[in-house]
Amino acid sequence: MQEIATPKPPRVNYLNAEYGLKSWLLTKDHKRIALLYLGAISFFFFIGSLYAMAIRLELLTPQGDLMQSSTYNKTFTQHGIIMVFFFLIPSIPATLGNFLIPMMIGAKDLAFPRINLLSWYIYMLGGIITIYALLAGGVDTGWTFYVPYSTTFSNSYVIATGVGIFINGFSSILTGLNFIVTVHTMRAPGMTWFRLPLFVWSHYATALIMILGTPVIAITILLVAFERIAHIGIFDPAIGGDPVLFQHLFWFYSHPAVYIMVLPAMGVVSELIANFSRKNVFGYKFVAFSSLAIAVFGFLVWGHHMFVASQSVYAGMIFSFLSFAVAIPSAIKVFNWTATLYKGSISYDTPMLYGLGFIGLFTIGGLTGMFLASIATDVHLSDTYFIVAHFHYIMVGGALLAYLGGLHYWWPKISGRMYPEGWGRFSALVVFVGFNLTFSPQFVLGYMGMPRRYHTYPADLVSWQVLHVLSTAGASILGVGLMIPLIYLLWSMRYGRIADANPWGLPGLEWQTSSPPPTENFLTTPVVTTDAYEFASPEHKSVVGRFERQTPVEI
Amino acid sequence: MQSSFPIVPESASTFSGDVDALYFYISGITIFFTTLIGLVIIFFAIRYRRRNAYEIPRPIEGSTKLETLWSVIPFLIALSFFVWGTKVYFEQYRPPKNALEIYVVGKQWMWKFQHPTGQREINELHIPVGRKIKLIMTTEDVIHDLFVPAFRTKVDVVPGKYTMEWFEATKPGRYHFFCAEYCGMNHSGMGGWVEVMEPKDFDNWLSGNLSQVSPATAGRGMFESLGCVSCHGANAEGGRGPALLGVYGSNVVLSGGQTVTADEAYIRESIINPQAKIVNGFGPIMPSFQGQVSEEQLLQLVAYVKSLSTAKPETRTAKPPGLGPAQSANPVGSPK
Numbered sequence: 001m002q003e004i005a006t007p008k009p010p011r012v013n014y015l016n017a018e019y020g021l022k023s024w025l026l027t028k029d030h031k032r033i034a035l036l037y038l039g040a041i042s043f044f045f046f047i048g049s050l051y052a053m054a055i056r057l058e059l060l061t062p063q064g065d066l067m068q069s070s071t072y073n074k075t076f077t078q079h080g081i082i083m084v085f086f087f088l089i090p091s092i093p094a095t096l097g098n099f100l101i102p103m104m105i106g107a108k109d110l111a112f113p114r115i116n117l118l119s120w121y122i123y124m125l126g127g128i129i130t131i132y133a134l135l136a137g138g139v140d141t142g143w144t145f146y147v148p149y150s151t152t153f154s155n156s157y158v159i160a161t162g163v164g165i166f167i168n169g170f171s172s173i174l175t176g177l178n179f180i181v182t183v184h185t186m187r188a189p190g191m192t193w194f195r196l197p198l199f200v201w202s203h204y205a206t207a208l209i210m211i212l213g214t215p216v217i218a219i220t221i222l223l224v225a226f227e228r229i230a231h232i233g234i235f236d237p238a239i240g241g242d243p244v245l246f247q248h249l250f251w252f253y254s255h256p257a258v259y260i261m262v263l264p265a266m267g268v269v270s271e272l273i274a275n276f277s278r279k280n281v282f283g284y285k286f287v288a289f290s291s292l293a294i295a296v297f298g299f300l301v302w303g304h305h306m307f308v309a310s311q312s313v314y315a316g317m318i319f320s321f322l323s324f325a326v327a328i329p330s331a332i333k334v335f336n337w338t339a340t341l342y343k344g345s346i347s348y349d350t351p352m353l354y355g356l357g358f359i360g361l362f363t364i365g366g367l368t369g370m371f372l373a374s375i376a377t378d379v380h381l382s383d384t385y386f387i388v389a390h391f392h393y394i395m396v397g398g399a400l401l402a403y404l405g406g407l408h409y410w411w412p413k414i415s416g417r418m419y420p421e422g423w424g425r426f427s428a429l430v431v432f433v434g435f436n437l438t439f440s441p442q443f444v445l446g447y448m449g450m451p452r453r454y455h456t457y458p459a460d461l462v463s464w465q466v467l468h469v470l471s472t473a474g475a476s477i478l479g480v481g482l483m484i485p486l487i488y489l490l491w492s493m494r495y496g497r498i499a500d501a502n503p504w505g506l507p508g509l510e511w512q513t514s515s516p517p518p519t520e521n522f523l524t525t526p527v528v529t530t531d532a533y534e535f536a537s538p539e540h541k542s543v544v545g546r547f548e549r550q551t552p553v554e555i
Numbered sequence: 556m557q558s559s560f561p562i563v564p565e566s567a568s569t570f571s572g573d574v575d576a577l578y579f580y581i582s583g584i585t586i587f588f589t590t591l592i593g594l595v596i597i598f599f600a601i602r603y604r605r606r607n608a609y610e611i612p613r614p615i616e617g618s619t620k621l622e623t624l625w626s627v628i629p630f631l632i633a634l635s636f637f638v639w640g641t642k643v644y645f646e647q648y649r650p651p652k653n654a655l656e657i658y659v660v661g662k663q664w665m666w667k668f669q670h671p672t673g674q675r676e677i678n679e680l681h682i683p684v685g686r687k688i689k690l691i692m693t694t695e696d697v698i699h700d701l702f703v704p705a706f707r708t709k710v711d712v713v714p715g716k717y718t719m720e721w722f723e724a725t726k727p728g729r730y731h732f733f734c735a736e737y738c739g740m741n742h743s744g745m746g747g748w749v750e751v752m753e754p755k756d757f758d759n760w761l762s763g764n765l766s767q768v769s770p771a772t773a774g775r776g777m778f779e780s781l782g783c784v785s786c787h788g789a790n791a792e793g794g795r796g797p798a799l800l801g802v803y804g805s806n807v808v809l810s811g812g813q814t815v816t817a818d819e820a821y822i823r824e825s826i827i828n829p830q831a832k833i834v835n836g837f838g839p840i841m842p843s844f845q846g847q848v849s850e851e852q853l854l855q856l857v858a859y860v861k862s863l864s865t866a867k868p869e870t871r872t873a874k875p876p877g878l879g880p881a882q883s884a885n886p887v888g889s890p891k
Contacts, residue, residue, distance in 0.1 A: 070740050142737045148714060149697040149739055153663070237715020238845060240828075243698060244713060277603065278610075283617035308700065308735075309711045310718045313648050317641050324633035328626055335625040336617075338592060341599035345610045348600070356596055363592050367585040370633065374640030376570075376647065377578050380707040383700060383735040444562050447578065449704025451735045454743035458731060463560050505608075535611045 013416065013516040028113035029519055034099035035414070036120050037090060042486075044086040044127065051079035053479060056438075056472040062459040072455040073140040074156065080143030085165050086127055088399055089257060092264035093210075094123070094175055096406045097203045099414060101179060103510035103517065104197050106188025106526040111181040119174040126168030133160035142453060144254070147235040147246040151227040159228060162221045169214045172260075176210030179203055188509070190528035197508060197532045198274075198287055202267030205291035209256045209263075209298065217253035220246065247309055251302035259298040261395055263291055265358065265402030266333055272355030272405050273337045275506050277344030280533035283336045290329035297326040307378045316375055323373035330366050334359060349504075350424030354405025357432045361397030365390060368443065383453075386446025389439045397435055404431070404485065411489065412503045416516040417496030423488045430481030437474025441467040507534055567730055567751065568706035569723045573643045575707070581636055647708065650719055654689035655682070658770060658854045661692065661699035661712045661734070664741035667851065671858075673767030678747030680732070682724060683757035689721040691819055695850045700736035703749055709735050717819045724751040774859025777852055781844065791863055796841060797834040803864040808835040822857045 014031045017023075024032060054075050058066040067075070098116065102109050110116050133139055139161040141150040150158050183196070183204050223234050224246070233239035235246045274281045281287055303311060303319030311319075337359055346352070368390045371377045381387060411419050445467045450457055457464050502511040507530070513522050566572055603612075657680070658669045668676045682688050692701060694712045701720060702709035705728075710720040734745035752760060768776075778784060778791070786796035793799070797807075803822065806814045810833040815821055824831055826848070829841035848856065 064743075069743065073737075073740065073742070140739070144737075146698060146737070149737070153697050153739060243715070278605075278612055280614045280616070282615060283622050286617065286622050307644075308709050309698075310713050310716055313645065316644070320641060321637055324630075324637050327633055328630050331629040332622065332626055334592065335621075338595055338599070339615075339617075339621065341596065341603060343612055343615065344599070344603045345605045345612045346600050346603050347605045356600065359596060360589070360593055363589050364585070367581075367588060370585070370636050371578065371581050373633075374577065374581065374636045376574050376640045376643035377581065378640075379644065379647065379709060380574055380578075380704070382709070383702070383737075447563060448561070449564050449702070449731065449733065451702060451733045451743075453737040454733075456743045458746075461731075463562070466560070533614075535614070 012518060013514060014519045015416065015516050017519045026117075028109070028117055030098050030102050030110045030113065030116055031414075031517065031519075031521075033116050033120055034095050037094040037098060037123070040120075040124060040127065041087050041091055041095065044082050045091075047131075048079055048082035048087055049479065049482070051075050051082065053475065055079060056475040058455065059457075059468045060465075060472050062457050062465055064456045069455045070140060073142075073453070074138035076453055077140050077142050078134055078138060081130065081139070081161060081165070083395075084143055084257070085168055086123075086130065088261040088395055089172060090123060090175075091261070091399065091403050092268060092406065093179070093203060093206055093260075094119075094171075096268065096403070096410060097179065097199075097206075097264060098175070100410065100510055101182060101200055101203060102186065103413075103513070103521050104200055104508065105183065105186060105191050106509050106522065106528060107182065107186035108520045108522070110178045111186055112178050115174050116178055119171040119178070122174065123168055123171035126164045126166075126171065128164075129167065130161055130164030133157040133164060136160065144250060145221075145224060145246075146250075147224065147227065147243045150224055151235055159225050162225055166218050166221045169218045172210045172214045176207035176214075179207035180211070183207075188526050188528055192528075194285065194288070195528055195531050196288075197267075198270035198281055198284070198291075199264075199267035201288040202263045202270070202291045205295040206260055206263045206267075208292075208295050209260050212299070213253045213256040213260070216249060217257075220249040220253070223249070244306070244309055244311070247306050248302065251305045252299070255302045255305065256295075256298040258391070258394065259294055261399045262362075263294060265362075265399040266291065268402040268406035268409075269337060269355050269358045269362075270333075271508075272351050272402075272409060273340050273359075274533045275409075275504060275508070276349060276352035276355065277341050277346045278535045279340050279344040280531065280535070281336065282339035282342070283332075284532070286332055287336050290332045293329040294326060297322065297329070301326050304373055304378070305382075307375050308382050320373055320375050320378075324370070327366060327369065327373070330362075334363055334366070348425070349408075350419070350421060350428050351405045351409035353425055353428040353432075354401050354408065357428065358398060358401045358405065361393055361401060361432075361435070365393030365398055368393065380449075381446055383451055384446035385442040385450045385452055388452050389442035389446060392439045392442075397439070401431070401435075404428075407489070408485075409504075410510070411492070412499030413510060413515050413517065415493050415496070416499055417492045417494075418499050418503065419485075419492045419496060420488050423484060427481050427484035427488075430477060430484065432481075434474050434476070434478030434481045438471050438478050439474070441470040441474075445471075508532070564704040565728070565730065566705065566707075567724055567726050567728060568703075568708070569725060570643065570647050571705065571707040571725075573646070577636075577639050577643060580639070584632060584636075650689060651687040651721055651723075654687035654721055656689050656691060657682075658851075658858070659690045659692040659701065659712070660695060660850050660854065661701070661738075661745075662695040663697065663739055664734070664745040666699075666701065666732075666734075666745065666747060669770055669851070669854070670761070670767075671769060671771075672761055673769040673772070674761060675767065679750060680747070681750045681752060681757060681760050683754045684724050684727050684751050685754070687721060687723045689719060691854070692718050692720060693850050693854070697738045698736045699734045699738050699745065701732060702735035703730060703732045705730035705749075711736055717823060724749075727751045727753055727756075770855045770858035771862035772859075773852075774855035774857070774862075777848070777856055778859055781847070786841070791860075795837075797837055799860050800863045803861040805864075807832075809833060810835050810837070819857050819861070822860050823853055826853060826856060 014029055137157050139158055140156045141154050226232050227235050233241045235241040235243050270281055301323045303315055304323045307316050408424055450464055499515045501514045509526055656671055660667045666678050668680050692712045694714050699712040700709050706722040708722055710718050728751055730749045732746055732749050786794050787799055788794045791799035802817050805817055807817050808814050827845050830839050833839050
């Protein structure tokens with residue numbers, strides 16, 4: 001019994017198999033590539049957060065006293081571009097997805113290891129070009145690049161930024177392609193589709209969107225560049241174009257892109273909720289298929305961004321209806337996660353705190369989307385702070401919380417070390433409080449009529465400034481809450497307690513190999529005989545030792 | 556009455572109450588479900604907390620009955636949002652008849668308004684209370700959006716197009732309006748005030764700005780100076796080009812056999828891009844006036860053509876469009 005309980009970590013693992021910069025920059029190991037991504041997106045997240053702090057500081061007072069309008073416009077534009085294209089879209093798929101999908105399905109690597117490395121280089125190239133554009137003078141079009149402002153009127157670095165995003169898109173496409181082929185062809189013996197962890201299902205759905213959606217934004221950016229350089233008349237009405245066409249093309253990708261951000265987060269949360277309550281996910285198939293439903297419906301709702309953009313009323317009506325329809329699969333997930341907790345054995349480790357926080361914040365984010373799918377309320381709310389609050393509840397309250405939860409959860413596997421549990425729980429609480437204080441006042445501000453992307457606001461509206469001050473106070477707390485994990489995770493890489501192979505005592509395949517895993521993930525190919533999240537199958541019962549968990553470390 | 560710390564903007568139009576009612580309904584549902592799910596999670600987290608390190612709970616597969624329940628109920632609730640939201644929107648959208656038509660041109664970074672009687676305003680809009688106001692809007696440069704929070708309405712202003720926004724103010728006062736579509740450097744400065752006045756105050760305000768020329772009259776002047784008269788006739792009675800008398804609002808048969816309704820957009824297009832739609836029986840001989848007329852001048856030309864549908868054919872100068880009988884008796888709008 002003891003022999004299988006905790007396999008002794010082999011001396012050679014993926015981190016120490018090879019040394020030197022070259023061994024990292026030329027690696028084909030999905031785990032190392034995931035770490036390359038982790039470093040890069042953390043950098044971009046840091047840059048994006050600095051812009052966010054600048055925005056919040058400026059809005060403390062109604063006057064524009066911190067920076068000039070043109071600087072402010074660049075600040076929010078670059079905050080959006082960095083966070084959306086260089087943090088949120090790659091965040092979970094390129095790090096956790098990259099690291100875990102092969103391990104979860106019992107494979108040695110992704111189907112195309114070289115393409116995987118290539119996708120990181122493409123991402124970096126796109127990132128460097130974008131950073132160049134920011135340093136050279138920045139871009140002020142908003143991350144949405146609406147024409148004709150971006151094509152004719154803006155004299156900022158639109159094309160350089162566009163090139164950065166265009167190139168970056170290919171990294172997304174290649175990652176998606178890799179995931180799809182891997183899930184189809186590399187599953188271990190016995191790993192049937194309905195035994196896949198829900199993390200894999202949600203990444204599969206995400207990959208479909210990446211492949212089908214990203215080319216459209218690439219084409220759109222190209223058209224903007226052509227129009228800007230050669231005035232070919234796609235979008236400019238003076239030469240026969242249509243500015244609203246740009247919005248159709250842009251949102252055809254950018255709405256599904258929201259699901260690129262949130263579907264992987266949903267996958268992480270399914271893992272967290274099931275594993276930390278030691279229960280199989282309630283309604284596994286409903287949760288799995290709801291991911292696919294979201295991926296498909298997500299392509300049919302772009303017009304709800306354009307209810308006031310001179311779109312036909314009947315088109316608006318149809319998009320409104322479809323937008324309500326896409327909410328249902330998300331609701332199904334929330335109910336199933338909640339039901340999973342029923343009669344479980346729930347622990348309050350840091351990842352679970354993030355997971356439970358996600359459900360609450362995602363529920364608010366999703367339900368406030370109802371105000372925007374309903375046309376009459378959207379007419380009043382569109383382009384106000386209500387929108388800003390809503391999508392931050394989805395992207396920060398949803399995607400970022402799930403990312404942090406997942407990072408903590410798999411940290412022992414990734415680094416071979418435990419993070420300090422007490423600090424982990426503390427920072428999860430700080431993030432939750434800071435986040436809500438930042439963004440809940442913005443719902444009220446939005447209904448009051450405060451437009452987004454405003455450098456200044458009227459001083460005669462007292463409640464506006466009060467709400468902005470609350471929001472900035474919350475952002476400061478959130479900033480502290482995010483600094484704490486950065487510090488202790490870096491600290492734990494060297495000083496954290498050595499992690500067992502299976503510190504949480506879980507049945508997932510990724511936990512059945514050493515921490516950190518060897519380069520080939522598994523020394524022998526695993527054979528799968530049970531469903532995902534089977535804690536109490538007869539064979540597992542015979543090895544109760546497997547469910548012993550490492551006692552949390554306190555510092 | 557506004558409280559000292561309002562969380563809802565002032566309600567000052569005929570549909571702001573409808574929008575608020577829907578907002579409070581969705582808010583109620585949102586708060587109810589968030590609280591419900593929050594409480595259930597907290598309850599489960601405490602009730603089913605891990606009591607010893609070795610406990611393995613019994614697996615539960617799921618329940619199709621429950622799945623159906625929590626798919627159908629949210630769907631029905633969402634359907635109620637959809638139906639209500641669409642209904643209110645359709646009422647908001649449908650342009651009213653005999654509204655006071657005001658022309659709006661947005662440009663970086665100001666709003667220009669022109670009343671049918673000729674008064675021009677920048678970043679201020681005076682309107683009478685209790686009267687339907689229809690804004691016919693376009694822009695000289697990028698996309699803007701005219702947003703009046705107190706009226707719960709906004710519409711984008713799109714280059715190359717006319718968009719329409721209407722409202723009826725219910726109480727006098729000064730209300731903020733904003734540009735809600737990001738438009739460049741001074742976006743947050745592109746706003747102003749809607750001044751809603753009692754009708755008699757509004758009439759006084761109008762007559763205090765007597766020296767103005769109505770858009771239709773100005774359009775008539777351009778009709779001559781641009782040489783439109785040479786084909787459309789000195790009184791727009793037609794010639795080598797189609798007659799324009801009574802065209803606005805009518806159905807026009809095109810050379811391909813299709814029919815279009817001659818609205819503002821059609822008139823605008825026929826000036827800017829005359830080859831797009833050729834009236835049946837005429838040759839494609841009209842040159843484009845793109846670049847020769849500004850958006851404001853275009854609106855004046857449109858106003859002139861519109862006036863030809865309300866004016867008697869023999870009058871040389873046109874009456875301003877969109878005025879009710881009370882105003883048309885008012886000498887303010889009549890030229891000379």
